[in-house]
Amino acid sequence: MENAEIRVALSDVSEGGKVKVVGFSNVGAGFTRRLQEMGVLPGETVNIVRNASYGPVEIRVKGSNLLIGRGIARKVIVEVIDE
Amino acid sequence: MNRFFTIALAGNANVGKSVIFNQLTGGNQITGNWPGKTVEKAEGFIEQEGIKIRIVDLPGIYSLSTYSEEEIIAREFIAKEKPDLVIDVIDASNLERNLFFLLQLVELEVPVVVALNQYDIVEEQGIEIDDKKLSAFLGLPVVKTIATRNKGLTELFETVKDALLKEEKLTGHILYGKEVEDRIRKMVREIQHEINSIYPARFIAIKLLEKDPAMVSEISSPEILSLAETLSKELEEIHGESVESVIISERYAVASRIAEGVSIRKKEGRVNISDRLDRIFLHRVWGNVILAFLVLFVFFFVFRFGEFFSEKIGELSKIIEPYFVRLPLPPYLRDIIFKGGIEGAISGIAIVLPYIAPFYFILSILEDSGFLARIAFLTDNLMHKLGVHGKAFIPLFESFGCNVPAIMGTRVMERDRDRFIASVLATLVPCSARTVVILGLVAVFLGPLYALLIYAIDFSIIYLVGVLLNKYMKGTPSGLIMEMPRLRKPVLRIILRQTWIRLKEFFTFAMPIIICANIVMELLILTNSIEPLSGFLNPLARFMGLPPLATVALIFGVFRKELTLIMLATFLGTTNFALMLSPQQIFIFGLVSVIYIPCVATIAALVRELGRFKAFLITIGEVVGAFILGGLVNLILTLF
Ligand SMILES: Nc1nc2c(ncn2[C@@H]2O[C@H](COP(=O)(O)OP(=O)(O)OP(=O)(O)O)[C@@H](O)[C@H]2O)c(=O)[nH]1
Numbered sequence: 001m002e003n004a005e006i007r008v009a010l011s012d013v014s015e016g017g018k019v020k021v022v023g024f025s026n027v028g029a030g031f032t033r034r035l036q037e038m039g040v041l042p043g044e045t046v047n048i049v050r051n052a053s054y055g056p057v058e059i060r061v062k063g064s065n066l067l068i069g070r071g072i073a074r075k076v077i078v079e080v081i082d083e
Numbered sequence: 084m085n086r087f088f089t090i091a092l093a094g095n096a097n098v099g100k101s102v103i104f105n106q107l108t109g110g111n112q113i114t115g116n117w118p119g120k121t122v123e124k125a126e127g128f129i130e131q132e133g134i135k136i137r138i139v140d141l142p143g144i145y146s147l148s149t150y151s152e153e154e155i156i157a158r159e160f161i162a163k164e165k166p167d168l169v170i171d172v173i174d175a176s177n178l179e180r181n182l183f184f185l186l187q188l189v190e191l192e193v194p195v196v197v198a199l200n201q202y203d204i205v206e207e208q209g210i211e212i213d214d215k216k217l218s219a220f221l222g223l224p225v226v227k228t229i230a231t232r233n234k235g236l237t238e239l240f241e242t243v244k245d246a247l248l249k250e251e252k253l254t255g256h257i258l259y260g261k262e263v264e265d266r267i268r269k270m271v272r273e274i275q276h277e278i279n280s281i282y283p284a285r286f287i288a289i290k291l292l293e294k295d296p297a298m299v300s301e302i303s304s305p306e307i308l309s310l311a312e313t314l315s316k317e318l319e320e321i322h323g324e325s326v327e328s329v330i331i332s333e334r335y336a337v338a339s340r341i342a343e344g345v346s347i348r349k350k351e352g353r354v355n356i357s358d359r360l361d362r363i364f365l366h367r368v369w370g371n372v373i374l375a376f377l378v379l380f381v382f383f384f385v386f387r388f389g390e391f392f393s394e395k396i397g398e399l400s401k402i403i404e405p406y407f408v409r410l411p412l413p414p415y416l417r418d419i420i421f422k423g424g425i426e427g428a429i430s431g432i433a434i435v436l437p438y439i440a441p442f443y444f445i446l447s448i449l450e451d452s453g454f455l456a457r458i459a460f461l462t463d464n465l466m467h468k469l470g471v472h473g474k475a476f477i478p479l480f481e482s483f484g485c486n487v488p489a490i491m492g493t494r495v496m497e498r499d500r501d502r503f504i505a506s507v508l509a510t511l512v513p514c515s516a517r518t519v520v521i522l523g524l525v526a527v528f529l530g531p532l533y534a535l536l537i538y539a540i541d542f543s544i545i546y547l548v549g550v551l552l553n554k555y556m557k558g559t560p561s562g563l564i565m566e567m568p569r570l571r572k573p574v575l576r577i578i579l580r581q582t583w584i585r586l587k588e589f590f591t592f593a594m595p596i597i598i599c600a601n602i603v604m605e606l607l608i609l610t611n612s613i614e615p616l617s618g619f620l621n622p623l624a625r626f627m628g629l630p631p632l633a634t635v636a637l638i639f640g641v642f643r644k645e646l647t648l649i650m651l652a653t654f655l656g657t658t659n660f661a662l663m664l665s666p667q668q669i670f671i672f673g674l675v676s677v678i679y680i681p682c683v684a685t686i687a688a689l690v691r692e693l694g695r696f697k698a699f700l701i702t703i704g705e706v707v708g709a710f711i712l713g714g715l716v717n718l719i720l721t722l723f
């Protein structure tokens with residue numbers, strides 16, 4: 001819990017981690033909107049299911065799994081709740 | 084009473100719309116376990132007790148705001164063509180996200196009947212959903228369904244029929260939180276006075292508050308626009324988020340409240356097998372190892388299966404021939420009917436069917452289990468180098484079956500650049516017809532290793548073309564946002580049906596072309612026109628080191644790729660191709676067949692999807708490229 005204040009990119013969180021979405025940096029309006037429509041909303045808790053150093057990041061949000069390309073995942077800002 | 088209605092099947096991607104459509108109408112929509120299969124609306128008809136219903140199957144859609152092209156098709160249909168009723172198909176195991184879309188249908192005030200589908204999955208998870216309560220929350224009829232087992236569909240249809248015949252309007256009612264709701268009301272009051280639109284006032288109000296660009300440009304009243312701006316700003320200040328986030332959160336808040344209110348946990352559900360399997364299938368090392376084995380297995384299985392049955396069916400024409408020769412017909416007519424028509428049909432079936440049938444069967448298993456989406460995950464990195472992200476892999480993989488739906492399938496890509504690259508690559512993927520050439524000719528006469536070599540060359544070309552296009556075309560590939568479907572046990576009935584839908588295409592579409600081409604060829608032979616034609620093609624043939632007749636066969640291949648082989652068989656009167664072609668020639672013939680533009684149907688699809696100019700470029704590029712490659716290989720093989 002001591003990391004609660006640290007903000008990182010979604011792509012940097014390791015597998016099995018749990019984070020809270022904070023916001024988006026320059027993903028482009030279309031992607032920001034789509035991410036939010038898929039449930040990746042500010043304040044939402046998200047589990048990182050799979051994250052290798054390359055390829056898409058798989059997360060679990062709103063009860064289903066979502067693949068997010070690495071390029072986009074780099075621009076989703078999150079707060080780590082649980083490593 | 085005699086009435087005609089239009090209803091639409093809408094909802095998130097991969098929830099079961101097309102399965103329901105196929106069950107209700109006996110239609111032939113492609114189904115499978117990954118999002119984004121249906122990319123074009125399809126319609127079917129049901130006639131019952133004097134009412135006629137047109138059912139339209141729409142592409143999956145997550146929101147009424149525009150994103151990718153297939154979603155726009157769905158949105159436009161619902162919003163502009165105003166179907167009499169929409170069946171919103173909901174994945175019951177993913178209530179929140181599915182309700183998020185339903186809430187938008189409610190905003191649009193279209194009449195909705197809800198199909199609570201995939202109910203078997205929820206039950207497996209040990210959860211029960213109170214459909215009566217859900218119905219009460221929404222103000223809409225709700226029917227539980229399990230589309231794959233044909234459960235609940237009769238009831239669904241009855242409910243729809245009732246709703247259509249009853250005059251009362253079936254529009255739901257949902258209230259958002261007070262802060263948002265108050266502002267919607269303020270907007271609605273103004274809009275009702277000022278604006279006459281095809282959209283309901285509440286829908287316009289919400290869209291304007293959200294700053295939806297399409298709606299903003301449609302509204303001309305400056306007072307209303309400025310009111311919307313003020314109210315949006317207030318919302319942003321209260322919540323400290325963009326107004327877009329505020330409204331989306333608001334919908335999700337309502338969606339999760341409803342979802343929680345109607346779900347009852349009955350018992351401990353089974354562990355999620357999909358997640359466990361994924362730990363192996365998506366493992367950095369094991370995932371790729373499994374994939375490699377799978378590919379090899381498919382290759383050898385289809386090859387051995389095809390080889391065996393191809394020979395068996397091929398013997399058929401020898402059995403019929405003596406009977407036919409005895410028929411009292413003039414010899415030229417007998418040649419046309421027997422050699423052209425009947426033998427053409429038999430060799431079409433003998434050469435093609437034994438390879439494509441097992442291939443389609445396996446493809447359907449990969450599709451329906453959700454394994455295809457895993458392959459997309461594993462190859463995402465590679466695909467990025469080729470200029471397309473993981474989602475494009477699925478159309479590319481579908482291309483192994485047939486290039487045409489694959490090219491249409493590139494609509495799931497959001498940008499023109501990505502679509503162009505994916506389409507070019509799709510035309511280079513060896514489709515089932517080309518698989519027939521590779522296996523039936525190269526593998527049978529030169530051995531499976533040479534067939535693998537042809538695949539290797541083809542894949543290298545795809546890689547090269549992809550990397551080059553990616554490097555030299557403006558822009559960078561766009562990102563991936565895709566729902567990962569759960570792995571599940573494929574349903575045999577659905578798989579057989581899927582295989583059959585594809586095979587039927589072969590009988591109804593390909594066979595007539597094959598038979599006609601054979602008859603034309605027989606006519607050319609009878610009228611001695613082959614000589615001048617092959618003479619004309621002679622330089623090309625010499626360049627590639629092929630007999631002139633083989634080049635004629637290559638030309639026929641533009642209609643259907645299998646025709647290259649079938650024409651050869653017609654020339655030879657046997658499928659023992661080694662009689663006419665040396666091993667080197669077999670290899671070159673196979674290679675060129677595989678590389679040059681697939682067929683007229685593909686060219687037509689390219690024209691439809693990308694426009695004439697790009698289609699022309701691709702066609703010419705690939706034909707010339709293939710011939711040059713054939714020449715080069717010939718040169719190299721002759722030199723060494
Ligand atoms: N277990 C289960 N699987 C289902 C059910 N209904 C559909 N499926 C499966 O869900 C997958 C998706 O079905 P489709 O009908 O292709 O989905 P769709 O909504 O048309 O998807 P898109 O065209 O991509 O938007 C297929 O693999 C179906 O076999 C169901 O009630 N139970």
Ligand SMILES: [Mg+2]
Nearest residue numbers: 100101120121
């Ligand atoms: Mg569909």
